[in-house]
Amino acid sequence: MKFGVVIFPGSNCDHDLIHVLEQVGGQPVEELWHKDTDLKGCTHIFLPGGFSYGDYLRSGAIAKLSPIMESVIAHANQGGFVMGICNGFQILCESGLLPGALLRNEKQLFICDNVYLKCENTNTAVTHLLSSDKAYKIPIAHAEGRYFADDATLEKLKANKQIIFSYCDANGIVDEASNPNGSKMNIAGVCNEGFNVFGMMPHPERAASADLFNEDGLAFFQALLTEVSA
């Protein structure tokens, strides 16, 4: 097992992610430069948050053309693990590795806030240490986080249990009031049909340390060290 974090021009959560992954994994994390194509033997590839290429054209639209993304897409298509957080999620949707798109927040504002997440499927590589009864406090920081897909896609995601996180309140109630950005069905994170590509708008890497007074996000990464016990 080897973790790698892709760094695009404009990535700004790369080092937060590297820090947490090094703490959790107990080994150095590879930095994967966007202009390279070599994944350096990494088994787990992470696309960090930020504003790759200044969010020009659409968030993630230019990053998907990076040389490294050809290798990331090939890795994903062979069943390799890929996870995108925030801008990383936008890039995965733009690349076609995940369904749907992230639109401008309903109220047009950039939202930087702690929100609560309900885990909708506790049987995946990222979520198998999580409980479906707990509301996880995880921060969001985005202007384009309104998850959108057409109704047929949403139905399919639901039926296949590909919706992994929904926005909820502190008591785990998923409703309109707990939806910060207008996402369809309160969706905060999804995965692909193969359950090897994950994307989420909230930042668990910013909530994985006692120094930050929030460790709710730690289990998201610790889960990767052990097999899913189905």
Next chain:
Amino acid sequence: MTYEVYVNVLPLKGLLDPQGKTVHQGLNKIGLSQVADVRVGKRIVMHIDANSEEEAKSIAEDACKKVLVNPVMEGYEIEVAQNA
């Protein structure tokens, strides 16, 4: 020959366009109550070297499908002007 090609990109009709909605409210506020709806998109201008208008359009179409437009959220129209 070089053609000037315009791509007009708009959010899909059924989609909430918060930017358009905000601009609409602003226009109504200054008394332009006749404005019934606003959607905000973008216009992309390209100079394309091609042998014919059709070829220029087909190159633009390719650019739209691969990069310029995300069909999940946007629709587009291509206009080819005479020589750039």
